[in-house]
Amino acid sequence: MAKITYRQALNQAMAEEMERDSSVFLIGEEVAEYQGAFKVSQGLLQRFGAKRVVDTPISEAAFSGLAVGAALYGLRPIVEFMNWSFSFVAFDQLINNVGSLRFMSGGQFDLPMVFRGPSGGGTQIGATHSHCPESWFAGVPALTVVSPAFPEDAKGLLKSSIRSNNPVFFFEGEWLYGLEGEVPDAEFLTPIGEARICREGADLTIVSAGYSTHTALSAAEALSASGKEADLIDLRTIKPYDFDRIAQSVQKTNRLLIVEENKPFAGWGAQIAYDVQRRLFDWLDAPILRVTGLDIPQPYNGKLEAQVLPNVERILAAAHQLLA
Amino acid sequence: MVADDPGVAVAEPNAPASSLSPEIQIGLYRQMVRIRRFEEKSAQAFMRAAIKGFCHLYIGQEAVAVGALSALEPRDAVITAYRDHGVALARGTSARACMAELLGKQTGCSQGMGGSMHLFDREHHFYGGHAIVGSHTAVAAGLAFAQQYENTGGITLCLLGEGAVNQGVFSETLNLVSLWKLPIVFVIENNDYAMGTSVSRSSAGLPLVNRASAFDLAGRVANGMEVEEVRAKVAEAVSLARTEHLPTLLEVNTYRYRGHSMSDPDTYRTKQEIEEHKKNDPILRYRQKLEEREILSDALAKQIDAEARAEVQDALTFAEQSPEPDLALAFSLPFSPEDQIDPIPRPRYSDI
Numbered sequence A: 001m002a003k004i005t006y007r008q009a010l011n012q013a014m015a016e017e018m019e020r021d022s023s024v025f026l027i028g029e030e031v032a033e034y035q036g037a038f039k040v041s042q043g044l045l046q047r048f049g050a051k052r053v054v055d056t057p058i059s060e061a062a063f064s065g066l067a068v069g070a071a072l073y074g075l076r077p078i079v080e081f082m083n084w085s086f087s088f089v090a091f092d093q094l095i096n097n098v099g100s101l102r103f104m105s106g107g108q109f110d111l112p113m114v115f116r117g118p119s120g121g122g123t124q125i126g127a128t129h130s131h132c133p134e135s136w137f138a139g140v141p142a143l144t145v146v147s148p149a150f151p152e153d154a155k156g157l158l159k160s161s162i163r164s165n166n167p168v169f170f171f172e173g174e175w176l177y178g179l180e181g182e183v184p185d186a187e188f189l190t191p192i193g194e195a196r197i198c199r200e201g202a203d204l205t206i207v208s209a210g211y212s213t214h215t216a217l218s219a220a221e222a223l224s225a226s227g228k229e230a231d232l233i234d235l236r237t238i239k240p241y242d243f244d245r246i247a248q249s250v251q252k253t254n255r256l257l258i259v260e261e262n263k264p265f266a267g268w269g270a271q272i273a274y275d276v277q278r279r280l281f282d283w284l285d286a287p288i289l290r291v292t293g294l295d296i297p298q299p300y301n302g303k304l305e306a307q308v309l310p311n312v313e314r315i316l317a318a319a320h321q322l323l324a
Numbered sequence B: 001m002v003a004d005d006p007g008v009a010v011a012e013p014n015a016p017a018s019s020l021s022p023e024i025q026i027g028l029y030r031q032m033v034r035i036r037r038f039e040e041k042s043a044q045a046f047m048r049a050a051i052k053g054f055c056h057l058y059i060g061q062e063a064v065a066v067g068a069l070s071a072l073e074p075r076d077a078v079i080t081a082y083r084d085h086g087v088a089l090a091r092g093t094s095a096r097a098c099m100a101e102l103l104g105k106q107t108g109c110s111q112g113m114g115g116s117m118h119l120f121d122r123e124h125h126f127y128g129g130h131a132i133v134g135s136h137t138a139v140a141a142g143l144a145f146a147q148q149y150e151n152t153g154g155i156t157l158c159l160l161g162e163g164a165v166n167q168g169v170f171s172e173t174l175n176l177v178s179l180w181k182l183p184i185v186f187v188i189e190n191n192d193y194a195m196g197t198s199v200s201r202s203s204a205g206l207p208l209v210n211r212a213s214a215f216d217l218a219g220r221v222a223n224g225m226e227v228e229e230v231r232a233k234v235a236e237a238v239s240l241a242r243t244e245h246l247p248t249l250l251e252v253n254t255y256r257y258r259g260h261s262m263s264d265p266d267t268y269r270t271k272q273e274i275e276e277h278k279k280n281d282p283i284l285r286y287r288q289k290l291e292e293r294e295i296l297s298d299a300l301a302k303q304i305d306a307e308a309r310a311e312v313q314d315a316l317t318f319a320e321q322s323p324e325p326d327l328a329l330a331f332s333l334p335f336s337p338e339d340q341i342d343p344i345p346r347p348r349y350s351d352i
Helices: A006-020 A044-048 A060-073 A084-098 A134-138 A151-163 A211-225 A243-253 A268-283 A302-308 A312-323 B022-047 B062-069 B085-091 B095-102 B135-149 B162-166 B168-179 B208-214 B227-244 B271-278 B282-292 B298-321 B327-332
Strands: A002-005 A024-028 A053-055 A076-080 A114-118 A144-146 A168-172 A180-183 A196-199 A204-208 A230-234 A237-239 A256-259 A289-291 B077-080 B126-129 B156-161 B184-190 B218-223 B248-253
Touching: A002 A006, A006 A024, A006 A044, A006 A151, A006 A180, A024 A060, A044 A053, A060 A076, A060 A084, A060 B135, A060 B168, A084 A114, A084 B135, A114 A151, A134 A144, A134 A168, A134 A237, A134 A268, A144 A151, A151 A168, A151 A180, A196 A211, A204 A211, A204 A243, A204 A312, A211 A230, A211 A256, A211 A312, A230 A243, A243 A256, A243 A268, A256 A268, A256 A312, A268 A289, A289 A312, B022 B062, B022 B085, B022 B095, B022 B227, B022 B282, B022 B298, B062 B085, B062 B156, B062 B184, B062 B227, B062 B282, B077 B085, B077 B135, B085 B095, B085 B126, B095 B298, B126 B135, B135 B156, B135 B168, B135 B184, B156 B162, B156 B227, B162 B168, B162 B184, B162 B208, B168 B208, B184 B208, B184 B227, B208 B218, B208 B248, B218 B227, B227 B248, B227 B282, B282 B298
Parallel strands: A024 A053, A024 A076, A076 A114, A114 A168, A144 A168, A204 A230, A204 A256, A256 A289, B077 B126, B077 B156, B156 B184, B184 B248, B218 B248
Antiparallel strands: A002 A180, A144 A237, A196 A230
8 A cells, every 4th residue: 555645646556557557648727748737647748648638628618529520430438538527528528429429329329437636615616616516517417426535536537437438527626636545456346336435434425526525524523522423434436326326324323414515406416315314214323414515606805705615613513503 | 321210311431412312312301201200199198298398399390300310420429408209200219119108108118217308228328318308418418528538539429409509507507618619510490489489589609609708619400301411411410529539510490380399379479470480391491302302203202201201100000909007017117126235225205
């Protein structure tokens, strides 16, 4: 095991898969000569050349669509969005083409592609740069949505995503890139659709994903200090999410708290809450609660943004309400 | 040469238009007649509600698809917008598979999931039928990117309506293909109207071919009522793409006789305007030309017409007798089976 950053984990995943399969290439803004806006692609240009590490103009719609065409033809593009908030100018490509073409062609064409980049707030860059669109894309039937919280999962899931024959939307985080963690030295794949148990406890189940997992972990530690222990489930994959692992925990704790950074209306937590109440109604001792981003556009002001994001204080308040 | 499939004219490399063999000329004529008869049959089927949704006919524009696609090789890729029946037929998709798709049947080329606007045929390198205006131009660039990446020697032909040129993604795409010297030919099928909005009301800087110069593409113009001219201009552009990796923007001026779709009452132009254009009918003109060249006899013309009518009637009968797709088929299509990783669970969130 080596201790590396989340950023290095992603970099290793791409390098290993590009080494393994010549049809894999990386395309996006500043991925090559600049070495990545967040240095995730550092060194890849030098190693694989400009044919396979492709700098683009600021043209998300065109390069996303170009990647769709390349995938239809049989290549395996990795498309980097400098920020998922910038993907919206390519929304047509992502929804109508990535989301429909396999189905609409009667299954004739596959789209083995990964769209990846950071999402979420916390860096004071304002409402247009702080979106969490995971749930929006999860609403499209053919899309797979992955959001790892730890370096090991970032590497193992990105490798699985690149090898998947289906389009995977892969959500990273600016706050996550510098996070360090142990990652196995030998090659490994993390299965898409399986959650990770971050800590165990019998009083309460907390489900989270991406950077919010770390906030939830801090809250669970604080809760422990007050004598209550939470199961913390890091989804890793938002769609398809690991219902069975959640069910197993809820049948033990009978209480469910969902922590998600996106805005509340129809966020992914709402789907989980629906499924759990529908299938585990008799196991619940309290209403399911969700701690989400507050229902306003992201403010620039740092103190306000800290309140808008799911934070330890709000998670603890919700936990106490559930346990009361 | 004319390919084995009677409907498909395949390029004879480097054959100048002036020296097309009689077989090729007859092939071009036959292909246009086939598309015309197919579209007339589609219109009838739509009128009696066998075809639902949208149905955009190609009548009047046959020389564009037929001329352009006849300049291609089988390894080349073809992609177009939603007025795609004629393009699919010219590429080699059977009339049966096209008609069955229009009727939403399982035997359709997209298994009834795409419909009129979304015909696909992987076997013939036909990458669709795309119905969001302009969207497919970027996808086309990706096909050309992949051809260059894999060094296949193939090129991509992307047809688009003139209404698509004002979508931002098209300008972005022209920039990319020029910057990266992708082997691609864009054919603007300028039929004067984007639905009901004429070119002059929608587009600055006419003629549209001017858009090529901003991005340093080769810009060309062709008369879309002359099948041999379309073929020659596309052949030149294909050669530039294949050998020089230079993309071309070719504006082909054509005209559609029917409304934008079958639901269009056609109130934005006069009957007289339509009748004027019909005097330039691409099939009629080509027939006269072939008769003057003594390549096409009246008997052969009648035979070609009869064969086309029989083929499209057969296609309609086949489509009508074909089964509807079921939900089990539909649910099997969104995801490709995995072969490099373990299967991903795919719960149906609509199941309760």
